[in-house]
Amino acid sequence: MRYFARRIGFFLATLWAAVTLNFVIPRLQPGDPAEVMVRKLAGKDAQLDPAAVRAMRAMLGAPDGNLFQQYVDYLKALSHGKFGISYTYFPYPVTEVIGKALPWTLVLVGVTQVLAFVIGVTLGAYAAWRRNTRFDSLVTLGSTFVGTLPGFWIALLLLFAFGYTLGWFPTSGGYEDSMPGWNLGFVGDAALHSLLPAASLLVTAPIGWILGMRNTMVMNLGEDYIRLARAKGLPDRVVALRYAARNALLPSVTGFAIALGGVLGGSILVETIFDYPGMGRLMGEAVSNRDFPLLQALLLFIIVGVLVANLVADLLYGVLDPRARKAGQ
Template sequence: MRYYLRKLGFFLLTLWAVVTLNFVIPRIAPGDPAEIMVQRLAGKNAQLDQAQVQAMRDLLGTPTGSLPAQYLQYLGQLFRGDLGLSYNYYPFKVTEVIGQAFWWTLVLVTVVQVLSFVIGVLLGAFAAWKRNGRFDTTVTLVSTFLGTLNSFWIALLLIIGLGYGLGWFATSGGYEQSTPGFNWPFVYDAISHAFLPALTLMIITPVGWVLGMRNTMVLNLGEDYIKLAKAKGLPDRVVALRYAARNALLPSVTGFALALGGVLGGTILVETVFDYPGLGRLMGEAVGVKDYPLLQALMLLTAVATLVANLVADLLYGVLDPRVRRAQS
């Protein structure tokens, strides 16, 4: 029980630190969102009117007063679920803007992460079992090569080749002709638009799981319990799956949980290249126009999701490996 209480305590302390940093960082960043919006409306070379800038600050509800007062106001808004108005999408609330992009990223990145984890772990485990063979060499070299590629570059190649060249898939947006809803035309349209972003991520995402699982399992295959299992005459399949792969999988559980937690952060480069209406593109836009309320909410959402996923992984780790729980009790 002490193990779980300690993990929960660390989670609450880290959550408070994340909430505080999320309050401080936008306020020490250079630039004034009100000035940026007035400059955009007046023209690039126009001289700013300070009266208009102040009016824009009042319209956007820019925080005023001392930092402690703003901090207390910020905490109160968080407890009420009030994340403010988006500067870039005014007069819409931040929660409304995020709500529209949330499901696009959740479906796309979650499906990619789950498939990448399963494929990567299986390939890594089989490569480790057949270590120093042709399959192991091929998988290791290909994974190492793919790991050096940039997602932005891969996305551009897929757009040029499969999008513009062959015309098989849509190259931008989330849907085009159909009406949003749970109907087949919309689902088909959404899948065709999501295919290239998903393929871009699928090319590079499994690399970490492949190499991590392979290296961990190779180390486990040299342990005494593996030699004992082989000496007992157990089938190779049982030794590989129930002994080596099962123990090698434990470190990947934490990594997979963190990866799922990072889903809500989206993939800024990929979603921006494909103009995909997800949280990643939203965060890129928020950084570019200094939309502090939106950026603050996205950063907080990503951090909290990662913390929760890490907490779940720690608790699950204690269940899967009792030695960890006993060592900290």
């Protein structure tokens, strides 16, 4: 019980620190969002009117007062689930903007993360079982090489080859002519638009799971319980799946839970390259436009998602492995 209480205490302390940093970091960014919007409306070479800047700041609901008062107001707004008005998508609230982008990221990045995990642990386990063979060398060396390739370069290459040159897939957006809704036309259109971004993520996403699963399983194959299982005359398939792979999978499951928590952040580069309407593109727009309310809400979503996933992973680890509870006391 002490193990679980400590993990929950660490979670609450980390959450408070994350919320505070989420308030401070956007305000360290130079520039005034109100001035940026007035300059966009008036033109880059036009002289800024202080009255117009003040009016824009009031219209955006920009925080005023000293930093401590802003922090108190920020905490009060969070307690009521209010994140303010988005500067980029004025006059829409931040919650509405995020609500429209979140499903796209959950489908794209969530599905690719699950597929990457399944593919990665399967290839890694089989490569470990067949270690020092041609298949093992191909998987490990190939994964190491592909892991050195930049993700944005892979996305641009796929976009050029299959989008512009061959014209097999759409080059941007989440859908085209169909009306959004739960109908076959829209679902098929959205799936077609997501294939290239998903392929860009799946090229490199399984690599960490492959190498991690292989290395962990190779270590487990040298343990005494594996020798005992073989001495009992158990089939190789049983030894590989029920003994070696099952124990090697535990760290990967923990990492998978944390990776799912990071899904809320989307993939900024891939979503920006394909103009995909997800959380990653939203994050890029918020940074470039100094949209403090939207940026704070996005960062908070990502941080809370990772922290909750980390907490769930710690609690599950304590349930699945009694040694973790003993070590944490």
